[in-house]
Amino acid sequence: MNEGNLQKLVEEISIEFFNRPFKHKAIYNNRLRTTGGRYLLHSHHIEINPKQVIHFGYVGLVGIIKHELCHYHLHLEKKGYKHRDRDFKELMQKVGAPRYCDMVPGMRRETSVKHTYKCTKCKLIYERKRKVDISKFVCGKCRGKLKKI
Template sequence: MDNQDLQKLVEDISLRFFNKPFRHIAFFNSRLRTTGGRYMLKSHDIELNRSYLEQLGEQELIGIIKHELCHYHLHLEGKGYQHRDHDFKALLKQVDAPRFCSTLPNRPEKKSSTTIRVYKCSGCSQLYRRKRRIDLSRFVCGKCRGKLVEIHV
């Protein structure tokens, strides 16, 4: 499916489920990673993640399109278009659109190994465990104002 086919699909879904035309642009955005789609408030365009079509199929993509069209039509009508709004939740239920998209099965995993740095005060031997590095020229011990030294564990 290319962007022209996607545009036609979005226009068809808009007419079939919302009885309103979609008059803007829908396209695949290869930079989307954590979401299935995005409605742009200023341009009124809809960007979609191609990975959802490739990994989960056309039905999942149609659900995402319905979800983004809910944002689109409610925003243009001046009604509540955000996830927390009653109008949005009611329209989602009416057109049978998902509130959130499914998780991709082949999604790259986050780095889970977090380095814990340990610092020791040269004055009172107080230990500090931190995930982020401390600038040793700026910070001192909070207990005795002594100089901190990084300990490699």
């Protein structure tokens, strides 16, 4: 499916499920890795991950488009367009949009744990993204010394 067909599909889904036109661009973005698509707040365009279309087909694509159109229409109406907002959750349920897309095979998310520490007293394990200064910080449970493992 080329970008012309993608644009047409987004416009059709917008009219069918939201009863409002989509007046901006829908394009593919090959650089998207961990997401199926994204709505751009400043330009109001929607970007779709073409790898999602390849692996999950038309049904997956329609789900991603519905999700991004929820962001689009709510943002333009000046309502809650973020994932945590009630307006967003209600509209997604109304149109049958998925909350998350499936992961593309072979594209795994990197683990964010880079530093692991262990309390010398109670043996509690701490996993952290950032390095901890073990000369300043102690175990939150027993106040024992921490050791990098």
